[in-house]
Amino acid sequence: MRDRTRTLLDIGSGPQLIIAVALVATVGARPPEMPTRVAVRTAQRDTSRTVTAGDSLVDAGRLALGRTEKHLRVVRGDSVRDYGALVQILTRVTLDGAAGLLSVQYSPHGRFPTDSAFSDPRTLRPLWQRSHSTRRDMRLEFEGSRIGGSYAPGDSAARGIDQTLAAPPFDANVGDLVVAALPLEVGRVFRVPTYIYEAGGLVWERVEVRGRERYRLGSRTLRVYRVEASDPGGSTTYLITTDAPRIVVETVRDLGARGKAVARLEP
Numbered sequence: 235m236r237d238r239t240r241t242l243l244d245i246g247s248g249p250q251l252i253i254a255v256a257l258v259a260t261v262g263a264r265p266p267e268m269p270t271r272v273a274v275r276t277a278q279r280d281t282s283r284t285v286t287a288g289d290s291l292v293d294a295g296r297l298a299l300g301r302t303e304k305h306l307r308v309v310r311g312d313s314v315r316d317y318g319a320l321v322q323i324l325t326r327v328t329l330d331g332a333a334g335l336l337s338v339q340y341s342p343h344g345r346f347p348t349d350s351a352f353s354d355p356r357t358l359r360p361l362w363q364r365s366h367s368t369r370r371d372m373r374l375e376f377e378g379s380r381i382g383g384s385y386a387p388g389d390s391a392a393r394g395i396d397q398t399l400a401a402p403p404f405d406a407n408v409g410d411l412v413v414a415a416l417p418l419e420v421g422r423v424f425r426v427p428t429y430i431y432e433a434g435g436l437v438w439e440r441v442e443v444r445g446r447e448r449y450r451l452g453s454r455t456l457r458v459y460r461v462e463a464s465d466p467g468g469s470t471t472y473l474i475t476t477d478a479p480r481i482v483v484e485t486v487r488d489l490g491a492r493g494k495a496v497a498r499l500e501p
Contacts, residue, residue, distance in 0.1 A: 284425040285416065287376070287402040288359040292415045294335055295356070298479035299324050303500050310493025318343050320497065324411070326355055334361060337408050351407040358412050360405035360429070372431065378402045381429055399436040403429040406437070409463075413472055414480045418443050418459045428465075439465045449473055451483060452501025458483060 285291050302324075306317035323338045335355045340348040347367035353360050360376040363383075371392075374383040379399045386392035404412045406428040416424055424441040441463045449458045461472040473484040483499040 282423045282425065286427055287378075287404050288354070288357055290357060291417060292357050292412060293417070294353070294358050294411075294415050296415050296478045296480050297324065297411055298481045299326065302481065304485075304497040305500055306495070306497050308489070308493055308495045318345060319500070320346060332361070337411065339407075349407055351405050353405065353408065358404060358408065358415055359402070360408075363405050363407050365407070374405070374429070374431070376405065376429075381435070385431060395431065397435050399427070399429070401427045401436065403427040403436055406430045409439075410472060410482045410485060413441055413461055413463060414474045414482050416441070418461065418474065418476075420445055420459075433467065437465050437467075439463050446476060447473070449483060451499065454501070456483060
């Protein structure tokens with residue numbers, strides 16, 4: 235797990251974590267053309283709020299359902315490494331008699347795990363997660379602050395998961411959706427607990443809405459919020475459409491001296 239070349243195959247916890255761990259040697263190439271941004275408004279006030287899983291402040295009704303496809307790249311100076319596409323399908327379903335919001339993420343080329351996350355259809359309170367790849371399988375069951383399940387590396391025996399945390403966490407696998415489902419307003423700040431097994435369990439994020447922008451993507455001009463999320467492992471920038479239903483059009487993870495990892499919606 236300390237291999238500096240680890241990718242999503244080691245994590246399997248959503249787009250913001252995919253790009254956080256895509257720490258591989260970049261190849262010489264021109265970076266992809268990035269969309270033009272025009273700042274409209276910057277943050278003017280700071281209103282903090284702690285939001286735990288089950289809080290009605292998170293409203294899944296703000297999210298766009300259906301299929302999205304993002305392209306993943308790591309950019310460092312004039313070099314770029316291309317990781318291909320990541321597809322997410324978000325639907326409302328009933329499983330075993332329980333209504334919920336089902337997120338399925340996969341890569342058409344099979345490079346990343348196939349992840350399924352089932353959450354409360356109103357608040358995104360996590361219910362369960364399944365993640366499968368050739369290198370490991372993970373099963374998580376969420377019951378408030380308690381998380382159970384199993385983690386099975388491909389080269390060793392499965393080990394059980396049984397943790398009780400200090401706060402009910404959200405599933406990091408859909409962490410970007412949790413941010414998009416918050417009542418975003420320039421200047422607002424939230425403290426959000428997430429669960430990442432590979433990080434030891436409970437990870438707190440500070441989420442701040444920094445401003446609004448116009449974002450040109452292909453022939454379209456979108457209005458987006460710029461949201462900065464920081465945790466002990468680093469910082470992530472989300473660009474999220476201002477109007478509901480919301481879509482996360484771009485995620486950028488700062489890798490320090492190793493550059494930036496970018497997941498961008500395809501036009």
